[in-house]
Amino acid sequence: MEQYFSEHLLEWYETAKRDLPWRRHRDPYYIWISEIMLQQTRVDTVIPYFHRFIERFPTITDLALAPEEDVLKCWEGLGYYSRARNLQAAAQQVVELHGGQVPSDKAAVSALKGVGPYTAGAILSIAFGQPEPAVDGNVMRVLSRYFLLEDDIMKPATRVRMETLAARLIPEGRAADFNQALMELGALVCTPKSPSCRACPVMEHCQGRLAGVETQLPVKTKAKKPRPEFRLTALVEGTGAEEGRVLVRQRAATGLLARMWELPHVPAVEDQPGEGGGLPDGPAMDRLAAALAAEGTPARPLGPYMEAEHTFSHIHWNLRVFRFQQAEACDASTGLMAAEASAAYEAAGGDNAGGSAERAGAGAAGTAPQPVTRWITREDMAELAFPNVFLRILNQYFDEKEEGEL
DNA sequence: AATACGGGGCA
DNA sequence: TGCCCAGTATT
Numbered sequence: 001m002e003q004y005f006s007e008h009l010l011e012w013y014e015t016a017k018r019d020l021p022w023r024r025h026r027d028p029y030y031i032w033i034s035e036i037m038l039q040q041t042r043v044d045t046v047i048p049y050f051h052r053f054i055e056r057f058p059t060i061t062d063l064a065l066a067p068e069e070d071v072l073k074c075w076e077g078l079g080y081y082s083r084a085r086n087l088q089a090a091a092q093q094v095v096e097l098h099g100g101q102v103p104s105d106k107a108a109v110s111a112l113k114g115v116g117p118y119t120a121g122a123i124l125s126i127a128f129g130q131p132e133p134a135v136d137g138n139v140m141r142v143l144s145r146y147f148l149l150e151d152d153i154m155k156p157a158t159r160v161r162m163e164t165l166a167a168r169l170i171p172e173g174r175a176a177d178f179n180q181a182l183m184e185l186g187a188l189v190c191t192p193k194s195p196s197c198r199a200c201p202v203m204e205h206c207q208g209r210l211a212g213v214e215t216q217l218p219v220k221t222k223a224k225k226p227r228p229e230f231r232l233t234a235l236v237e238g239t240g241a242e243e244g245r246v247l248v249r250q251r252a253a254t255g256l257l258a259r260m261w262e263l264p265h266v267p268a269v270e271d272q273p274g275e276g277g278g279l280p281d282g283p284a285m286d287r288l289a290a291a292l293a294a295e296g297t298p299a300r301p302l303g304p305y306m307e308a309e310h311t312f313s314h315i316h317w318n319l320r321v322f323r324f325q326q327a328e329a330c331d332a333s334t335g336l337m338a339a340e341a342s343a344a345y346e347a348a349g350g351d352n353a354g355g356s357a358e359r360a361g362a363g364a365a366g367t368a369p370q371p372v373t374r375w376i377t378r379e380d381m382a383e384l385a386f387p388n389v390f391l392r393i394l395n396q397y398f399d400e401k402e403e404g405e406l
Numbered sequence: 407a408a409t410a411c412g413g414g415g416c417a
Numbered sequence: 418t419g420c421c422c423a424g425t426a427t428t
Contacts, residue, residue: 036424038424039423039424039425040411040412040413040422040423040424040425041412041413041414041422041423042413042414042415042422044414044415045413045414045415077412077413078412078413079411079412079413079414080411080412080413080424080425081411081412082410082411082425082426083411083424083425086425086426113425113426114424114425114426115425116424116425116426117424117425118424118425119424119425136423136424137422137423137424138423140423153423154423155407156407159424192421192422193416193417193421220423222420222421223421223422223423224409255410255411256410256411256412257411257412258411310412310413311412311413312410312411312412312413313410313411313412313413313423314409314410314411315410315411387412387413388412388413
């Protein structure tokens, strides 16, 4: 039954395999880049990023020497941005330790940043033909159905067991094709919702199918729902020297969306997770104005602009966006000087969660650290990496501004 | 073992 | 609109 599986799967792969950019060469660098991009990400999404990435960073050395912001910009919109940071750190490892060549040694490959058990197996087998298993979600789904395995695939121990099984199934000298065939079957035929069993090369001996339980496999504990977060967001239009520009800030070096750029935003409410974003516009804008002043950019509220939502795996953001106009040091709407507004905001328990400082502020001791900020035009967006939600807001704003709708 | 970490596709 | 998908690092 096992030999049948491997032979028929390989035969099917010969004719069914997709023509993918990283399958056109055997370049270990291309295989590596593609495998990192494919973590948690669909093939169709990855393809344009892959082309852009290898055009911008043709060799490992190019990647190692590039400014980090360039790498992040190239990854913009792809998500899980630590992958990009780890990838560049790993490229530097490869240059320093392995002369710029992807190592073919298992321990060395596994030691690269961002390379875990799956990616190590994929690189070793696909790029170097070594008989290592490469067990991802597709593979676990296929194996759990074919062998009717009811272990919870969310448990790490299950992946280890699947690796043992997958390793045994690799035909002599065929690791590269076999591992890709396994994943290709999961992606094209043995799909999560309604598998195309009639098109499956190994249907005859599929234990899950024979038992009529294929759609109930693999067994998998459900993920928790993302917790909602309500945030007030400021779209501050520059005046005077900054006329025609919008204020953006850079996020902290670690954590969510590390080092990416965003519009300033603060929690709508503190310590009331169930309360939602029900704060009336007036108080909401006052709160935002105080936060902006505290960050060194006093501004006058113009009114509500739009709402936006963004879902991460663990957080659901509800953003209420307000327009502001850059003010002088004395905030006309509150009558407070910037420093007083700042103090008032701090006293009220304000924070700039996620936007905290990358460098200490230039102010006197006791001043809260200031985030790095910039006044940008639409053209400046080409060099700064933004999460999708802010890309949407900024593009809509600049579009409407251009059309004279604002 | 549990949690942090994006974004897209589908019914 | 709501649910599904799922590798690596960190703790």
